[in-house]
Amino acid sequence: MSEERTASVSSEQGAEPQGKMSLPVGWEARVCANGRVYYVNTKARTTQWEHPLTGEISKIEGTDAQLQTGDGNDNKIDEQTLSSAVVEGKGNVDIISKFNSYSTALEVMAGKDLTGKYAIVTGSNCGIGYETARALALHGAHVVMACRSVDRGEESANKIRAEKDSVKIRVMQLELASLKSVKAFGEEYKKTNWPIHILILNAGIASVPFSLTEDGLESTFQVNHLGHFYLTLLLEEVLRRSSPARVVSVSSRGLQLSDLKMSNVSESKLSSPDASSHSRFSTYNKTKLCNLLFAKELNLKLARHGVTANVLHPGGFISTNIQRHWWLSKVLFVMTKPFTKTVEQGAATSAYCAVAEELEGRGGFYFDNCQAAQPKSEAAVDPELAREVWKLSEKMLNDRGHSV
Known part of the structure; x- marks a missing residue:
């Protein structure tokens, strides 16, 4: 069963607020200081604005929707630094392949x-x-x-x-x-x-x-x-x-x-x-x-x-x-x-x-x-x-x- 994290967010296109947002295993949702939500792929060490399943771009509205992970500082990221943000980890450790450069x-x-x-x-x-x-x-x-x-x-x-x-x-x-x-x-x-x-x-x-x-x-x-x-x-x-x-x-x-x-x-x-x-x-x-x-x-x-x-x-x-x-x-x-x-x-x-x-x-x-x-x-x-x-x-x- 996939892990789930929840947050009260709404689409920037004006969609109705989503009460629950399911994420695949290995993904985390975080928020910028301006309320914009971004998603972290903890295996690939990459970030993106789009929800990995729905493709929606969301923003937290109000002060009651707190979405933080890590040491509490990750949510201070802004739009200019998103593309270079990474998370600590060792890559795609859960994709285990027994094959290598010699395999056919x-x-x-x-x-x-x-x-x-x-x-x-x-x-x-x-x-x-x-x-x-x-x-x-x-x-x-x-x-x-x-x-x-x-x-x-x-x-x-x-x-x-x-x-x-x-x-x-x-x-x-x-x-x-x-x-x-x-x-x-x-x-x-x-x-x-x-x-x-x-x-x-x-x-x-x-x-x-x-x-x-x-x-x-x-x-x-x-x-x-x-x-x-x-x-x-x-x-x-x-x-x-x-x-x-x-x-x-x-x-x-x-x-x-x-x-x-x-x-x-x-x-x-x-x-x-x-x-x-x-x-x-x-x-x-x-x-x-x-x-x-x-x-x-x-x-x-x-x-x-x-x-x-x-x-x-x-x-x-x-x-x-x-x-x-x-x-x-x-x-x-x-x-x-x-x-x-x-x-x-x-x-x-x-x-x-x-x-x-x-x-x-x-x-x-x-x-x-x-x-x-x-x-x-x-x-x-x-x-x-x-x-x-x-x-x-x-x-x-x-x-x-x-x-x-």
């Missing part, structure tokens, strides 16, 4: 029976996506391999079928660099009337030269973030009907090097409009931060509907096709190969987020080596930045006739 996706899945579960894995014709789809399918899940090339997707699917002829796999075309293609995928999937219990947003590109998609957006941003953002919105109702469902976003530790923040976030910052403002590495890192911010905000919006979202770092410089676009990336990947994970190990954290029993009903976390972690980035725990990236992403879709 198949080891994570060992003993799991996913019969009756439906999963979508983007970019699954090769690399980490392939190993993730393979592990899911070999353990009974009905897997949709969402690939840019159907032919290459079928070749990969046939390799899995050769291992076990009873696997259930369907290859569907998805070109994330085309909003039209993303919409077509969403519509085609809905026609199947299948549920979605696991949605793994794995596809991505890195170190590509500057180019614009057919939608007029910088290609790395659209493929790595906006295409997946749009896909998830298109499939939101299916996810909610499939509850409990999980959305797993593959990010990168490189997000910690991004310079994206509230003081510079804009549509042009997210999607560089010309080559002069484009950097291969910084653009990739920016999109990986967007992946994390999207997962955090998505979890906030959908957790109360039984849809949780988590985000992960698969491992650095894993030898996949992601390095194929630039000679320097190829050199770096070759040089670091003896010290990095195999592709099978790189897929382990995706598999863990998709099936781990201890994550049932839990979201908003960042994982590294199958362990809950805290990214070393202030931007990564900025709820205001997450909301702004979401708002700008919606605007980009709306401006191009793809509102959801």
Whole structure:
């Protein structure tokens, strides 16, 4: 049974006062000197204005509603310091994983029976996506391999079928660099009337030269973030009907090097409009931060509907096709190969987020080596930045006739 804490609070939008406000285990409610309520995730060591279940922003009215925890000084926090407020603790100590950087996706899945579960894995014709789809399918899940090339997707699917002829796999075309293609995928999937219990947003590109998609957006941003953002919105109702469902976003530790923040976030910052403002590495890192911010905000919006979202770092410089676009990336990947994970190990954290029993009903976390972690980035725990990236992403879709 979850813990409960109570407070007499009312919504800033003028809603009726709430007499009782239930919080998930690991969350605490605190109050600023001006009466604004904020919520502390004692496991992730983060704070936010929104209630973790309802998403409401509240304020205490009157002097009879005291809401304090800790040593009594926490309630003096003001709005300017909220984003940097943390609580004492050792991280997500109640998420106990027996897996590590040496684990493989198949080891994570060992003993799991996913019969009756439906999963979508983007970019699954090769690399980490392939190993993730393979592990899911070999353990009974009905897997949709969402690939840019159907032919290459079928070749990969046939390799899995050769291992076990009873696997259930369907290859569907998805070109994330085309909003039209993303919409077509969403519509085609809905026609199947299948549920979605696991949605793994794995596809991505890195170190590509500057180019614009057919939608007029910088290609790395659209493929790595906006295409997946749009896909998830298109499939939101299916996810909610499939509850409990999980959305797993593959990010990168490189997000910690991004310079994206509230003081510079804009549509042009997210999607560089010309080559002069484009950097291969910084653009990739920016999109990986967007992946994390999207997962955090998505979890906030959908957790109360039984849809949780988590985000992960698969491992650095894993030898996949992601390095194929630039000679320097190829050199770096070759040089670091003896010290990095195999592709099978790189897929382990995706598999863990998709099936781990201890994550049932839990979201908003960042994982590294199958362990809950805290990214070393202030931007990564900025709820205001997450909301702004979401708002700008919606605007980009709306401006191009793809509102959801």
